[in-house]
Amino acid sequence: MKIPPTPGRNPDTAALRFRDPALAADLARAIRRAADGLPSPLALMHVCGSHEQAIARYGLRDMLPPSIDVIMGPGCPVCITDLPEVDEAVALAERGVRVATYGDMVRVPGATKSLADAQAAGARVHPVYSVTQAVDLARETGDEVVFFATGFETTAVATAAVLLEGVPSNFSVLSAHKYVPPAMELVASLPDSAVAGFLAAGHAAVITGWRLFEPLARRHSLPVVVAGFEPLDILAAVLRLVELVRDRAYEVVNMYPRCVSPEGNENAQRQLWEVFTPADGRWRGIAWVPGGNLALRPQWAAVDARNRYDLAGVGEDAVQDDAGECICGPIMIGRATPHDCRLFGGTCTPDHPMGACMVSSEGACRIWHQYGGRPDLSGVPQ
Amino acid sequence: MSRDVPPDAPRQTASPASPGTSGLPPRVSRDAGPLLDERVLLKHGAGGRAMRRLIEGVFAREARPSTDTFVGLDALDDGAAFRMEDGRWLVVTTDTHVVHPVEFPGGDIGRLAIAGTVNDLAMMGVTAPLGLTCGMVVEEGFPVDVLTRVHDSMLATAREAGVAIVTGDTKVMGHGEIDGLVVNTTGLGFTARLVRDRGLRPGDRIIVTGTIGDHGMAIMAARHKLALDGRLRSDVAPLNGLVAAVLDAGGDAVVAMKDPTRGGLASALHEMAGKAGVGVVLVERALPLRPEVSAASELVGIDPLAVANEGKAVIGVRPEAAERVLAALRAHDLGRDAAIVGDAVSEYPGYVILDTGFGRRLVTEPEGELLPRIC
Structure with a gap:
């Protein structure tokens, strides 16, 4: 169907934002050529909710040949925050402490309740946009404020920077920060893993640098391509990844060079590791991930909520299989899609989430729900 | 509530026969999801599936069925319509308005209340309404100067639309019993040709x-x-x-x-x-x-x-x-x-x-x- 561009829309915007449909079509053709003759399906895993958002938002899967299966791995920090961690935050809120956390976290159910439930019963829960807002809250109120710190290395760096700057004595941190590389390692090590290559998250790589992924690529014979978040960033990264798979080149390629360097932001890394240390821990619905958690170092005990408050025993009885039929776990390691879940869209909706993947705007289920999943639209007239 | 989704939407339970629809997501299944909640929640007013359930489960029970000469609640169009003996249609629509903040960039609740009802009539083909009614529920303590500005805005918008407010009603409720200001407008008018919201066919x-x-x-x-x-x-x-x-x-x-x-x-x-x-x-x-x-x-x-x-x-x-x-x-x-x-x-x-x-x-x-x- 022929529809002329609307007057008043600036055609340059699309180009400036790496959203040129003509270039995208060229990339899609190149991907088709590169994938020709490769095994089908070819599973390429990304590990970032923002990648899934962009892929779904722009309908990029519709441009790829049917043999290429871009799947989402453990890329939603809210989703993998463990039940006992939520329970700890709920317990603190119920004891009268002000709990500040990122908005998506508020509705995530713990073993029996969410922070939102605690709030409805009178607890003081504050959704914040940044850790600095939580510190401001402590300064302004003078009350005990716990920042329930969730997210990957990207937000962990912000937490670290704030602590290094100095915080008021009524402020502490309940760390549920996670570190992505060990989870990629875990997915790659699964004995029946079908993943042929990784798209690494560009914004995390801004901090860690792309060299970080070299041992993973070598150890598991898996190419890794660092990708940005605009449609052309993603398509160009998929093309490079397919070429690397085709050429059996198990290396790391940086396709986001306007932001990512080999060594990353070394100042941020210094701050991160000055405050945090890798710890083993459970990722909700996935597994025990060696080195997957970021715990506060002992010298930060004074601002560690787990040290300041008695949380012994909280969340210990939490049953991991919290939602019965919910298959968040398999979805988060790329073994299932939301469409494989009996609850998706019926019993489980953003209004009535049964699992964390439907709560968070970074979760695969929430994103698929928002953009209609991955239907076969081949019958739509062009 | 005139803007909700139809009870008779064919997509709800139909299995589309066209090619390639097998992979369509299950979320559109009509019966999926929890039944009506025990209490009304904000989402029931947000215009989506929850609101449709509330209307079907509570308000549209025993609705007079639509016919060739009558469009009623069951059609969930922008308003109701009655066919007159001279062939014209009398269209009636009502809309209750709440908005926060009451005054916002580009308008206020008064302009919204007039435009909302004028537009619902227009969507059914009525472009010269006979008149509008205006009911207001005001919270005790609401500033009179804001109320005056809101009403001035209603009058100005009505003039712009070429329509008069022909009757009204005012209630005041205690502080905290409602939040600020609620404005209802009802409008009516004739049209020779009724435009529905269901007239699309392929190629349009x-x-x-x-x-x-x-x-x-x-x-x-x-x-x-x-x-x-x-x-x-x-x-x-x-x-x-x-x-x-x-x-x-x-x-x-x-x-x-x-x-x-x-x-x-x-x-x-x-x-x-x-x-x-x-x-x-x-x-x-x-x-x-x-x-x-x-x-x-x-x-x-x-x-x-x-x-x-x-x-x-x-x-x-x-x-x-x-x-x-x-x-x-x-x-x-x-x-x-x-x-x-x-x-x-x-x-x-x-x-x-x-x-x-x-x-x-x-x-x-x-x-x-x-x-x-x-x-």
């Missing part, structure tokens, strides 16, 4: 009368005190003059109209597609969108397709009349940014598909209250 073109998402994004920025672009302004305006121009130019070729208020263009098109049993393919690059709305929506993660418009219409037109209607729209002050944005197709009945310029994806029906992304 979809026109929007201007930029989308302006009202919703302006309200969101004001309500959540997001420090966004100061140019975000509501588009709230009475559309009866614009619709008169459309009907003059297009005549019988104008087959469906809807004002994409709550739930935005996404909800309006779902309703139109569902009621007509057609699919709708939207072309994203054709959608008129102000740069500031586009920027704000990316920042807060809210789709401009899903937020309210209060001064726009989406119109289904037979293909041969589309250019003529478009020219008439663009000649009008309120339609300068009008654009053909898509087509009705026989495939995927009840679904709205977006061609992003990269690939195609479904547009889903918005559900629940839209909140800015925080994380």
Whole structure:
């Protein structure tokens, strides 16, 4: 169907934002050529909710040949925050402490309740946009404020920077920060893993640098391509990844060079590791991930909520299989899609989430729900 | 409640026979999801599936069925219509308005209350309403100067629309018993030709009368005190003059109209597609969108397709009349940014598909209250 561009829309915007449909079509053709003759399906895993958002938002899967299966791995920090961690935050809120956390976290159910439930019963829960807002809250109120710190290395760096700057004595941190590389390692090590290559998250790589992924690529014979978040960033990264798979080149390629360097932001890394240390821990619905958690170092005990408050025993009885039929776990390691879940869209909706993947705007289920999943639209007239 | 989704939408339980629909998501299953909650929640007013359940479960019981000479509640169109003996239709519609803040960039609750009802009438073909009624419920302690400004704004908007407020009612409730100000308006008028929201057939073109998402994004920025672009302004305006121009130019070729208020263009098109049993393919690059709305929506993660418009219409037109209607729209002050944005197709009945310029994806029906992304 022929529809002329609307007057008043600036055609340059699309180009400036790496959203040129003509270039995208060229990339899609190149991907088709590169994938020709490769095994089908070819599973390429990304590990970032923002990648899934962009892929779904722009309908990029519709441009790829049917043999290429871009799947989402453990890329939603809210989703993998463990039940006992939520329970700890709920317990603190119920004891009268002000709990500040990122908005998506508020509705995530713990073993029996969410922070939102605690709030409805009178607890003081504050959704914040940044850790600095939580510190401001402590300064302004003078009350005990716990920042329930969730997210990957990207937000962990912000937490670290704030602590290094100095915080008021009524402020502490309940760390549920996670570190992505060990989870990629875990997915790659699964004995029946079908993943042929990784798209690494560009914004995390801004901090860690792309060299970080070299041992993973070598150890598991898996190419890794660092990708940005605009449609052309993603398509160009998929093309490079397919070429690397085709050429059996198990290396790391940086396709986001306007932001990512080999060594990353070394100042941020210094701050991160000055405050945090890798710890083993459970990722909700996935597994025990060696080195997957970021715990506060002992010298930060004074601002560690787990040290300041008695949380012994909280969340210990939490049953991991919290939602019965919910298959968040398999979805988060790329073994299932939301469409494989009996609850998706019926019993489980953003209004009535049964699992964390439907709560968070970074979760695969929430994103698929928002953009209609991955239907076969081949019958739509062009 | 006149803007909800039909109880008889064919997409709900039908298994579409067209090719390639097998992979469509299960979320559109009518019976899926929890039954009506025990208490009314905010989402029941948000214009989505929850609201449809509330209407069907409570309000539309025992509704007088629609006939050839009567359009009633069961049709869930923009209003009710009675066929007169002279062949004309008498259309009645009512709308209750609450908005926070009461005064917002580009308008206020008074302008909204007049435009909302004038527009609901216009969407059914009534472009010269006989009159409007106005009922107000005011909270004790509400400032009289704000009330005066709101009413001045109602009068000005009514003059703009060429309609008079012919009767009214005022109630005051105790402090805390309601929140600020609630305004109800009811409107009525005659039309020789009733335009429904279910008239689409494959091949028809979809026109929007201007930029989308302006009202919703302006309200969101004001309500959540997001420090966004100061140019975000509501588009709230009475559309009866614009619709008169459309009907003059297009005549019988104008087959469906809807004002994409709550739930935005996404909800309006779902309703139109569902009621007509057609699919709708939207072309994203054709959608008129102000740069500031586009920027704000990316920042807060809210789709401009899903937020309210209060001064726009989406119109289904037979293909041969589309250019003529478009020219008439663009000649009008309120339609300068009008654009053909898509087509009705026989495939995927009840679904709205977006061609992003990269690939195609479904547009889903918005559900629940839209909140800015925080994380």
